[in-house]
Amino acid sequence: MQAAEQAIALAIAASDAHEFPVGAVVHRDGMIIGAGMNQKETLKDPSAHAELLAIRAASEAIGDWRLTGATLVSTLEPCPMCLGAILQARIEHVVYLAKDIRWGACGSVMDFSQHHALNHRCTLEYRPNPTVVDLMKQFFKQEGKR
Amino acid sequence: MQAAEQAIALAIAASDAHEFPVGAVVHRDGMIIGAGMNQKETLKDPSAHAELLAIRAASEAIGDWRLTGATLVSTLEPCPMCLGAILQARIEHVVYLAKDIRWGACGSVMDFSQHHALNHRCTLEYRPNPTVVDLMKQFFKQEGKR
Numbered sequence: 001m002q003a004a005e006q007a008i009a010l011a012i013a014a015s016d017a018h019e020f021p022v023g024a025v026v027h028r029d030g031m032i033i034g035a036g037m038n039q040k041e042t043l044k045d046p047s048a049h050a051e052l053l054a055i056r057a058a059s060e061a062i063g064d065w066r067l068t069g070a071t072l073v074s075t076l077e078p079c080p081m082c083l084g085a086i087l088q089a090r091i092e093h094v095v096y097l098a099k100d101i102r103w104g105a106c107g108s109v110m111d112f113s114q115h116h117a118l119n120h121r122c123t124l125e126y127r128p129n130p131t132v133v134d135l136m137k138q139f140f141k142q143e144g145k146r
Numbered sequence: 147m148q149a150a151e152q153a154i155a156l157a158i159a160a161s162d163a164h165e166f167p168v169g170a171v172v173h174r175d176g177m178i179i180g181a182g183m184n185q186k187e188t189l190k191d192p193s194a195h196a197e198l199l200a201i202r203a204a205s206e207a208i209g210d211w212r213l214t215g216a217t218l219v220s221t222l223e224p225c226p227m228c229l230g231a232i233l234q235a236r237i238e239h240v241v242y243l244a245k246d247i248r249w250g251a252c253g254s255v256m257d258f259s260q261h262h263a264l265n266h267r268c269t270l271e272y273r274p275n276p277t278v279v280d281l282m283k284q285f286f287k288q289e290g291k292r
Contacts, residue, residue, distance in 0.1 A: 044205055046213070049234075056193055
């Protein structure tokens with residue numbers, strides 16, 4: 001399964017658990033080293049976004065907080081917290097499948113992925129995916145607002 | 147013990163554990179509901195900053211990801227990840243005791259605490275404390291760079 005497909009599968013799993021549907025994976029050298037789905041309500045943890053959980057899982061898997069050279073794929077544009085974690089983890093590249101016009105920190109609301117003053121930067125890639133948008137629309141219809 | 151004193155005690159504990167000395171507490175209604183110290187190296191977790199751990203501890207303690215009305219006190223100016231988590235957690239007020247000219251997201255490098263587009267904002271208060279600065283200087287002398 002490709003990284004984007006796995007992230008979408010995780011977003012579906014989040015939705016099944018009545019969480020806002022977001023999934024994320026971290027891969028490096030052709031291998032997925034971390035995965036996460038949004039679990040904010042389930043864990044009652046404001047930091048339990050898919051991306052942050054995927055980063056923590058990847059760091060735990062490789063035994064290093066530095067994920068240098070890794071790519072994070074998220075179904076939704078990372079928020080400031082998650083982009084901050086991406087930079088802290090020294091992740092190289094971010095792929096996201098839908099924009100977040102309310103919290104997106106990869107261009108929608110702000111963008112500090114290439115901030116000149118920080119000692120790490122990452123590249124961004126937007127790969128629009130209609131399945132992801134449908135999932136979120138369905139969630140809002142069924143569960144109300146995040 | 148006041149919140150700032152407890153945050154400093156946690157920064158000292160971090161230093162004793164050979165971590166960059168940062169401590170943070172979350173308080174509300176006169177009670178400390180969460181505390182954390184930087185444990186990035188120990189936990190091999192890029193998200194294990196004092197502030198993020200204090201927020202997670204507070205949410206766990208009260209059983210809610212929303213920390214509405216709470217104040218976070220950190221010995222160091224929060225980074226973008228931690229300020230993002232502060233906003234995600236709906237924290238109202240942030241006090242920090244030293245500036246971070248490399249990663250500070252409360253004015254030193256960037257500041258999105260009052261971003262017009264986000265659905266939550268927080269107020270900031272800088273209370274310079276020489277003990278905190280001494281602790282960090284001592285760390286750089288003894289342990290090299292973070």
